[in-house]
Amino acid sequence: MSFSNYGELCTEVYDLTKKIGQSFGGDVEYYREKLKHCKGRILEAMVGSGRVIIPLLESGLIIDGVDYSPKMLASCRSRCDERGLTPNLYEANLQELSMPHKYKAIIIPGGSFLLIEQREESLRVLKRLYEHLEPGGQLILDLFLPDNNYNSSELGRWGGSATYHLPNGDIITMEGKCVEADLFFNQYRVSYLKYEKWRNGELVQTELQRFALRWYGVEEFKYILESVGFSNVNVCADFEDGKKPTSGNQKFVYQATKL
DSSP states (O other): OOOOOOOOOHHHHHHHOOOOOOOOOOOOOOHHHHHHHSEEEEEESSSSSSTTTHHHHHTTTTEEEESSOHHHHHHHHHHHHHOOOOOOEEOOOGGGOOOSSSSEEEOOOTTTGGGSHHHHHHHHHHHHHHTEEEEEEEEEEEEOOOOOOOOOGTTTTOEEEEEEOOTTEEEEEEEEEEEEEEETTEEEEEEEEEEEEEEETEEEEEEEEEEEEOOOOHHHHHHHHHHHTTTEEEEEETTTTTTOOOOOOOEEEEEOOOO
């Protein structure tokens, strides 16, 4: 079986567990507050199926979305259509981003930046985002540190199952297997996620996803942003301006400016 890139079953689970406007720790409210006075065009990178972009559009902001998953974008378009919203949604790899607009602000909510597996790829993405900002434009994104309570004896074993009940009566089960991990030196972990859809007790669809996370220290990522060219890099914790990061259990929000 080949790997899917946020395919159909993954998207169905994503839609079920990340509803439109659903806030995780106050993130939707934070981005809305930060952007409410923005008169120019905004970009949500790694937009997914619309959890954040839709409430921002409904608040009157001009915001485009970009993602590399056609299934996620299709879901986002459908959800926007249901609400009479017609944003520009683009399918693109962020490393090769070439948009028709420059932006006053670019956001990446939900810790999605951690899904960029290689450090070199992350740097290329940040450089492309920097180039797509207007002078004085801002990049705002949030990161987290994954749960690293991990037993090496579990490497390569299936476990951590979950079950999701869809509105039409179908059931999707998901099972994960960690296949690579370097928690403290290179700071990454790779898992396989196996999705199975069941209908009336019969297996009707299967999907296998390669799921990688690469994370960064709080100060480390600040230096990375500065190395790309960003200035006035500020970081706060848990979507509260002025709250300093003090714990690995917090969310870390970065705001950086292109001078």
